Amino acid sequence: xxxxxxxxxxxxxxxxxxxxxxxxxxxxxxxxxxxxxxxxxxxxxxxxxxxxxxxxxxxxxxxxxxxxxxxxxxxxxxxxxxxxxxxxxxxxxxxxxxxxxxxxxxxxxxxxxxxxxxxxxxxxxxxxxxxxxxxxxxxxxxxxxxxxxxxxxxxxxxxxxxxxxxxxxxxxxxxxxxxxxxxxx
Numbered sequence: 001x002x003x004x005x006x007x008x009x010x011x012x013x014x015x016x017x018x019x020x021x022x023x024x025x026x027x028x029x030x031x032x033x034x035x036x037x038x039x040x041x042x043x044x045x046x047x048x049x050x051x052x053x054x055x056x057x058x059x060x061x062x063x064x065x066x067x068x069x070x071x072x073x074x075x076x077x078x079x080x081x082x083x084x085x086x087x088x089x090x091x092x093x094x095x096x097x098x099x100x101x102x103x104x105x106x107x108x109x110x111x112x113x114x115x116x117x118x119x120x121x122x123x124x125x126x127x128x129x130x131x132x133x134x135x136x137x138x139x140x141x142x143x144x145x146x147x148x149x150x151x152x153x154x155x156x157x158x159x160x161x162x163x164x165x166x167x168x169x170x171x172x173x174x175x176x177x178x179x180x181x182x183x184x185x
Contacts, residue, residue: 015047018055036073060112068101068118075104078112078130085118105140107157114149123180127155139180154181 002019005011010028018037023029025043032049035041039053042061047053050067057071060079068085071077085099100119104110108122111130122128126138129145129152138144143152143161155161156168166174166181174181 012049042079054106068099069104070101071104072106072108072124074107076109077104078110078114080113081110082113082115083118084116087118108138109159125155125157127159139178141174141181142179157183 003017003021003023005023006025008025009023011017011023012029012031014031015029016034018035018039020037021035021039021041023041027041027043027045029035029047030049033047033051035047035053036055036057038055039057041059044062045059046064048065048067051065052070054071054073054075056073057075059077062080063077065083066085069083083102086097087100102116102118103121105122105124107125110116110128111132113131114128115133117135120134120137122134122138123140123142125141127143128134128138128149129143132145132149133147134144135148141154143155144150145152153161156170156172158168158170158172160168160170162168162174173184175184
């Protein structure tokens with residue numbers, strides 16, 4: 001085994017776990033889940049079959065990630081984030097269920113206690129404020145907050161808000177692109 005698994009964690013035999021990943025107490029990773037290298041999956045997480053988690057991802061305590069959710073590399077997912085994969089859940093469903101996929105792109109941050117509805121894309125390096133309810137796509141580098149989440153500006157790859165134009169104090173420069181920003185150069 002090339003990864004760390006706490007003695008109380010459950011990892012399915014057919015789950016794929018990358019090298020140097022750490023899986024902490026009372027976490028359950030089902031068969032068919034894929035977790036990349038150098039990830040940190042904190043206590044009391046649930047990762048369902050069909051979930052894909054890229055490399056260098058942090059998932060904090062109490063997060064449930066259901067089938068249809070994909071995290072690209074370098075994503076940060078705060079404590080108690082909720083992902084929804086069914087817009088019309090019923091325990092007594094008789095009609096066919098439609099899985100709606102959710103993509104969280106490279107470097108995005110999702111604040112604690114956020115709720116992410118299914119069928120959306122959270123853009124690269126986007127920032128979801130704590131407690132926000134995300135109901136639609138979030139552009140690259142956008143910051144969204146509230147219920148429902150609404151645009152509150154843009155953030156740099158380093159995480160700082162871009163308050164003055166599109167140049168960050170860290171030195172990175174951006175240009176406007178479609179509804180969001182992209183790194184210039």
